[in-house]
Amino acid sequence: MSKLLVVDDEANIRLLYSEELTDEGYDVVTAGSIAEATEKLKLGSFDLAVLDIKLKNESGIELLQQLVKERHEMPVILCSAFSCYKDDFSAWLADGYIVKSGDLTELKHEIARVLAKKAQKVKTSM
Amino acid sequence: MNWECCWDRDVIEMGDCPNIHEGDEDLLVSKRRRVLEKCCDCENLRRDLDRFSDSDHPLAPVFNIVHSEFLRQKNQIHSLVSFLDSKTLEIRFIHELGVVLQSSVDLEEVLSVALTAITAGKGFGMNRAFLLMADREAGLLKGYLAIGPRNLTEASQTWSEILCNDMDLQTLAQNFRNNKLSAERAKFHDILEQLTVPLSEHDHIAIKALDSKHPILVEDAFHHPEVSPGFAALLGVDSFLLMPLVSRNRRVGLIIADNCITHRRITDEDMHSLETFSFPVAFAIERASLYDKLQIELNRVTEAGKKLKEQQELIVRMENMALVGRITSTVAHSVRNPLMIIGGFARSMLKNSPASDPKRDFIESIVSETQQLEVVLDEILNYSDSLYPTRDFWDVNQLVETALRDVSDVLIERGYSSRYSSVPDLPPVYIDFKQLSYCLRTVILSDIVGMGDDRTIAVSSQHSGDYVVIRIVDHSRNVPQADLDHIMVPFSETRELGSGLGLALCKTMLEKQNIPFDALAVPEKGIIYTIKLPTHKEEKQ
Numbered sequence: 001m002s003k004l005l006v007v008d009d010e011a012n013i014r015l016l017y018s019e020e021l022t023d024e025g026y027d028v029v030t031a032g033s034i035a036e037a038t039e040k041l042k043l044g045s046f047d048l049a050v051l052d053i054k055l056k057n058e059s060g061i062e063l064l065q066q067l068v069k070e071r072h073e074m075p076v077i078l079c080s081a082f083s084c085y086k087d088d089f090s091a092w093l094a095d096g097y098i099v100k101s102g103d104l105t106e107l108k109h110e111i112a113r114v115l116a117k118k119a120q121k122v123k124t125s126m
Numbered sequence: 127m128n129w130e131c132c133w134d135r136d137v138i139e140m141g142d143c144p145n146i147h148e149g150d151e152d153l154l155v156s157k158r159r160r161v162l163e164k165c166c167d168c169e170n171l172r173r174d175l176d177r178f179s180d181s182d183h184p185l186a187p188v189f190n191i192v193h194s195e196f197l198r199q200k201n202q203i204h205s206l207v208s209f210l211d212s213k214t215l216e217i218r219f220i221h222e223l224g225v226v227l228q229s230s231v232d233l234e235e236v237l238s239v240a241l242t243a244i245t246a247g248k249g250f251g252m253n254r255a256f257l258l259m260a261d262r263e264a265g266l267l268k269g270y271l272a273i274g275p276r277n278l279t280e281a282s283q284t285w286s287e288i289l290c291n292d293m294d295l296q297t298l299a300q301n302f303r304n305n306k307l308s309a310e311r312a313k314f315h316d317i318l319e320q321l322t323v324p325l326s327e328h329d330h331i332a333i334k335a336l337d338s339k340h341p342i343l344v345e346d347a348f349h350h351p352e353v354s355p356g357f358a359a360l361l362g363v364d365s366f367l368l369m370p371l372v373s374r375n376r377r378v379g380l381i382i383a384d385n386c387i388t389h390r391r392i393t394d395e396d397m398h399s400l401e402t403f404s405f406p407v408a409f410a411i412e413r414a415s416l417y418d419k420l421q422i423e424l425n426r427v428t429e430a431g432k433k434l435k436e437q438q439e440l441i442v443r444m445e446n447m448a449l450v451g452r453i454t455s456t457v458a459h460s461v462r463n464p465l466m467i468i469g470g471f472a473r474s475m476l477k478n479s480p481a482s483d484p485k486r487d488f489i490e491s492i493v494s495e496t497q498q499l500e501v502v503l504d505e506i507l508n509y510s511d512s513l514y515p516t517r518d519f520w521d522v523n524q525l526v527e528t529a530l531r532d533v534s535d536v537l538i539e540r541g542y543s544s545r546y547s548s549v550p551d552l553p554p555v556y557i558d559f560k561q562l563s564y565c566l567r568t569v570i571l572s573d574i575v576g577m578g579d580d581r582t583i584a585v586s587s588q589h590s591g592d593y594v595v596i597r598i599v600d601h602s603r604n605v606p607q608a609d610l611d612h613i614m615v616p617f618s619e620t621r622e623l624g625s626g627l628g629l630a631l632c633k634t635m636l637e638k639q640n641i642p643f644d645a646l647a648v649p650e651k652g653i654i655y656t657i658k659l660p661t662h663k664e665e666k667q
Contacts, residue, residue, distance in 0.1 A: 010463050016470040054459065081462035081507070099504070100462055102469015102496050109535065 002047040002115055003027040007037045007063065008079070009055045013100075017050065020104050021111070034063045041067075046074055048115060050107070051094075053080040068093050075114045079107070131170035133161050144168070166196060216399060219243075223403065226296055227410035231417040238303035239296070240407045241273040244383050246298055250400055252367075252383040252392075253281065256314070258321055258332065259379040259411075267332060267380060269321030272314035273302065274386070281387040320360055325377075331357065335368035336377050341397050341404075342368040367392050369400050371408035378408045378415075458507050465503065469496030508564060508631055515558035515639050522552050522587050522594050522659065525559065529566035530585065536571060537583065542602070544570070544583040552587060555594050555659035561635045562659070565643075568628040569598050569655050580652075593642075593658040601652040610647045 004026045006017045014030040021028045029046070031037035033055060049067060051060040064076055075095035095117070096110040132138045136157050140146065145164040146153055153160040165171045175193065179186045226239050237257060244255040254274030258267050275281035302310075311318070323330050328337060331352050335342045344350055345365045347358040366384035370377065383400065385392060472492040479486050530544050537544055570583055580601040587596045614633050629645070636643040642658040 010467070012467040013463060013470075016467060016474070019474060020470070081459045081503075100466050101500055102466045102473060102493070104470060104473070113535075 001025060001027045003029065003045070004111070005037065005040060005046040005049040006030045007032075007034070007049065007055070007060065008052040009033065010052075013052070017104075017107075021108070024108055024111075026111070034058050037063060038066075041071070047118070048111060049074060049076045050111070051076055051078055052100075053078055064093055075118050077107070077110055077114060129170075129174045131165055131168055131174050133157075133165045133171060133174070144170070166193070166200070220403060220406075222296070224406050226299065227406050230410065231414050233411065233414035233418055234307060235299070235303055236407075236410045236414045237271050238307060239299040240381075240411070241271060242299040242302050243403065244381065244400070245273050247285070250383070250396065250403070252396075253385045253387045253390075254363075254383065256317070256321060256382040257379060258323075258382070260325065260336070260377045262325075265325050267323045267325055267336065269314075269318030270379070271307075271311060272318060273306075273310050276313065278387055317360060321382075330354070332368060332380055332382070336370045336372075336380055339370050339372045339377075341370065341401050343392055343394070343397050344368065362386065364389075365392055367397055367400065369397075369404050371404055371411060373405075373408040373412040376412065378412050381407075454506055458503050461499075462503055465496055465499055469493060469500065472496065505628075505631060508635075515561055515635070517556055517558050517639065517663075519554035519556055520559050520562075522555055522596065523548055525555075525557075525562055526566065526585055526587060526596065529563050529570065532563075533567050533570050540581075542581045542583060544585065546585045546587075548587045549589065552589055552594055553661045555661055556663050557641070557659055558635075558639060561639070562657075565632040565635060565657070566596075566598075568632050569657075570600075572629050589661075590658075592661055594661060596657045596659065598655040598657075599652060600655075603652055604650065605647050605653060607647040610645050610653065614645060 004021060006014060006021070006028055008014050008017070008030070009032055011032065014032065018028045018030055029040055029044075031040050037049075051063055053060040055063075060078060060080075064078065067074060067076055076093075077096035077098065078094040079098055079100050081100050095114045098106050098110050101107075132142050135142075137155050138146075138160075140151070140154065143153075143160070143164060145168055146160070150164075153164060175190065179190060223239065223243050227236060230236050230239070241255050241257060244250050244252050252274075254272070256272045257270050259270040260267050275284055323332050325333060325336075327333050329352075331342065331344065331350075331354075334352065343365075344353055344367070347353045347361070347364050347366065348355070350358070361382065361384065363384045363386040366382055369381040369383065371379040371381060381400075381404065383392075469492070472489050476486065476489045476493055479489060526546055526548070530546060534544070570585075582601050584599040584601070585596065586599075587594055589595075613629050633643055636657065641660065642656070644656045646654045646656070648654060
């Protein structure tokens with residue numbers, strides 16, 4: 001079972017993601033801020049992180065940069081209310097990008113795609 | 127001795143002296159004044175003196191000498207008075223001219239006054255005058271304006287008109303300016319055209335006069351060693367005056383004046399009078415020319431000020447638009463999360479509710495309505511983003527390949543394939559990458575509903591002049607051109623947000639960047655979208 005870290009400042013979104021992604025068979029851990037995410041990352045390893053870009057007064061891009069530097073093996077999917085971030089340089093560091101929607105199909109597809117890609121990469125390197 | 131003249135009588139009667147007429151009554155009783163003013167010139171006195179000479183009186187010859195000398199001096203005083211009178215008139219005329227010239231900064235008016243003064247009978251009375259202006263930038267002395275008759279008939283007509291109307295100088299000049307300036311210019315066009323001399327041609331008589339800053343009176347022009355035959359033939363007159371116009375040591379121009387009709391000799395007196403006149407004229411011409419230049423500069427500054435004001439207003443408008451964009455973006459973002467939560471949980475509930483659940487229809491409504499609202503939000507956010515494009519040079523292949531990668535899943539899902547063909551060494555294009563990416567994705571995905579047999583999206587790019595042209599050909603659809611045009615109209619009254627404004631929004635975005643965007647419906651072939659991306663920064667207006 002793949003373990004996912006979901007970082008979003010909205011409690012209801014964390015709950016929605018948690019419910020839906022658990023139904024999909026993932027082990028979901030949530031965090032409401034960068035500090036909480038950093039704490040949870042210290043406690044265990046994750047197969048993938050789903051980050052919201054706008055986190056109250058913080059930026060998910062900062063956490064993305066930190067993760068790319070410190071845990072480059074863990075893929076990251078960015079979520080945002082703005083489609084324009086898709087073409088932002090910093091966002092290109094992420095392995096996937098989705099625009100937030102009540103329809104989580106795209107998110108689920110993206111998670112599956114990124115995890116499959118990671119698995120393929122691991123398989124090739126062995 | 128009986129004297130014929132009345133000089134020996136203290137009081138005389140009217141009729142006693144042939145030189146005393148009505149109005150001279152006071153001389154009848156004033157012997158001294160009568161003798162000095164009338165008797166000295168009287169024939170009766172002359173005869174009395176002759177008789178006196180014949181009398182052998184020793185004072186007779188002395189008296190004759192004194193009388194002759196008196197008459198000579200009297201005549202001299204008369205001519206001096208006449209000279210002074212003419213000079214007074216001249217000074218009055220120059221003063222009148224000066225007042226007119228000093229009060230005008232209109233070049234045409236100054237020139238009209240100057241040339242009228244030279245040719246008017248009340249002025250210097252010359253028949254014809256040409257004005258040549260120095261063009262320092264072009265290095266030329268150029269024929270500018272002329273005044274005067276070209277033949278005797280015209281001269282008679284003009285002079286009789288002036289006599290009948292009895293106009294003063296200012297009125298004459300005004301009349302000339304209002305009614306005759308253009309006509310005179312046209313009349314002398316042929317001569318003025320040829321009256322152009324390079325300022326560097328120092329041997330030319332006109333340039334000599336200008337260089338020396340002194341007038342030259344040319345006589346016997348056709349045989350004059352310093353006058354070229356061409357110049358003499360052009361003026362067609364034997365004698366003329368070259369009067370340089372110099373102001374503050376600068377060569378302003380030259381006046382050529384002649385008496386081509388009357389052939390009256392131009393005297394030194396004429397030359398000196400015109401020389402006195404030339405100083406205020408030169409000064410007035412230079413001042414009017416400078417005023418003209420100043421006016422041009424002032425107009426430029428006014429125009430620049432106007433543009434600056436427009437730019438300032440534009441900046442304020444852009445700031446307002448940016449503010450509107452930021453507000454829209456913030457509001458949309460605040461709406462996005464709750465909308466997503468409502469839609470997401472509604473979907474969850476729908477997924478878990480049995481088909482027989484009576485509340486399922488309500489949940490489905492929530493799902494579809496939130497989905498619709500999300501589309502509206504996307505369009506608002508994209509539109510607010512289009513308000514302030516950030517342009518730079520980008521690689522076209524990267525742009526197209528990224529867009530195709532982004533839409534590949536959706537294309538595959540709907541049974542479509544895509545292909546991209548390009549040419550090597552495409553130049554970078556000056557675009558807002560984010561907006562162009564959005565446009566490409568939108569164009570590729572617009573209304574693809576899986577119809578038609580050939581479900582291929584063919585994208586190509588090629589260099590054409592100052593553009594790289596991207597063509598997107600969708601073979602799957604057959605849409606009339608009118609429908610396609612309607613789809614492209616941004617925010618038309620028949621369309622609402624959320625009803626698929628993608629293409630219209632693309633057109634708006636691209637228009638803001640001055641990027642040509644066309645959609646052509648080709649019957650039985652599909653739709654060809656053309657986007658022309660500039661390879662240069664546009665010139666600032």
